[in-house]
Amino acid sequence: MKDRIYRDANAGDPYACLGVAYYYHTGKEQEQDYATAIKWYERAAEGKCPRAHWELAKIYRDGEVVPRDLSHYVEHLRASAELGNSEAQLALGMECLEGFIVKQDEAEAFAWFRKAAESGESMAKFRVGYCYSRGIGVPRSRTEAEMWYSSTGLTGDAELFMELGMNFEYGLNGIIHNEVEAGRWYKFGADMGHEKCMICWRSLMAGLNGETKDTLEVRMHKLSTCNTQKETNIRDSALEMADECLDMGDEAKAFSYYERAAGLGSPVAMFTIGMMYHLGIYVKRNDKKAFEILIRAASAGSEDAQFYLGRMYDEGKLPKDENQVMRYYAQAAANGFLPAFYYLGRYIDHPEIYVRRTRSRR
Numbered sequence: 001m002k003d004r005i006y007r008d009a010n011a012g013d014p015y016a017c018l019g020v021a022y023y024y025h026t027g028k029e030q031e032q033d034y035a036t037a038i039k040w041y042e043r044a045a046e047g048k049c050p051r052a053h054w055e056l057a058k059i060y061r062d063g064e065v066v067p068r069d070l071s072h073y074v075e076h077l078r079a080s081a082e083l084g085n086s087e088a089q090l091a092l093g094m095e096c097l098e099g100f101i102v103k104q105d106e107a108e109a110f111a112w113f114r115k116a117a118e119s120g121e122s123m124a125k126f127r128v129g130y131c132y133s134r135g136i137g138v139p140r141s142r143t144e145a146e147m148w149y150s151s152t153g154l155t156g157d158a159e160l161f162m163e164l165g166m167n168f169e170y171g172l173n174g175i176i177h178n179e180v181e182a183g184r185w186y187k188f189g190a191d192m193g194h195e196k197c198m199i200c201w202r203s204l205m206a207g208l209n210g211e212t213k214d215t216l217e218v219r220m221h222k223l224s225t226c227n228t229q230k231e232t233n234i235r236d237s238a239l240e241m242a243d244e245c246l247d248m249g250d251e252a253k254a255f256s257y258y259e260r261a262a263g264l265g266s267p268v269a270m271f272t273i274g275m276m277y278h279l280g281i282y283v284k285r286n287d288k289k290a291f292e293i294l295i296r297a298a299s300a301g302s303e304d305a306q307f308y309l310g311r312m313y314d315e316g317k318l319p320k321d322e323n324q325v326m327r328y329y330a331q332a333a334a335n336g337f338l339p340a341f342y343y344l345g346r347y348i349d350h351p352e353i354y355v356r357r358t359r360s361r362r
Helices: 002-009 014-026 033-047 050-062 070-082 086-098 104-119 120-132 143-155 158-170 179-191 195-207 216-226 227-247 251-263 265-279 287-301 303-314 322-334 339-344 351-360
Strands: none
Touching: 002 014, 002 339, 014 033, 014 050, 014 339, 033 050, 050 070, 070 086, 070 351, 086 104, 086 120, 104 120, 120 143, 120 158, 143 158, 158 179, 158 195, 158 216, 179 195, 195 216, 195 227, 216 303, 227 251, 227 265, 251 265, 265 303, 287 303, 303 322, 303 339, 322 339, 322 351, 339 351
């Protein structure tokens, strides 16, 4: 199956080109080669692949792979947005709002936010609501603002609520300081059990009740030393040690560190343990256990596990189930495993639209 994507890429299939570009970009499946990755992204973009334009836009914006080139960034950003990529639409909206790289145009910014919001982007929904609340590029309407804020609350996650709360509390990212609004978003996250949102909610309430208010520096210190962050640091350290041990050939110690990282919720570690059971690395091969662990890894957000499970169902290594194939390929694609768009495209037309719609329904 791997040969098929290269064959179809050479024949000009834009999503096959996108997948091959991803392999060269990330070093998965083959030697990492940024120059070759860009060539394949460009071929995919020539085939009007929205995601390829978005990947190129990020490459030229960030300047890590090639020298930063803002003209190429804007060119690919606009092309991706016009072709329907909601991430690019949100980013282009922000560029139009800020006016640093493109001409400032609040009405155009609102239009791009609205397009992205209608595709299910939670941050874009918030931006539409904020535009209505402040009259940015659209007549002010508290009713419309509340409708879009409510939609953000229903579809967003705790990390987004944390970001929005911080923006309002400290006046960040173009958001006007408003502690009441900060409280709204922190409370959404706190009600989901998010420790950092709980810390911010309590600190904000203490300040509103007359206690000393946290400076941004004090708040960031509280967040960086909370239990969740400590666990994250331990998890990341264990994962790093596991990778080093595996590279050195110490499979026993690597497996132990992977188990520790997986126990702290690392999807990467879960996927690696699943593959170790599947391939019989250090442990006795056990495909039943491997499958169970891969399912957990996929549920935890591992795009590698999602893609691998899609391939297993697709190739008949698990009982053929088209619904499971499409489900896992769509999840992997939504999480950034770009070859999944190509494999999903063998089952359905317009895979990017399908992924966007399935993601917005979650």
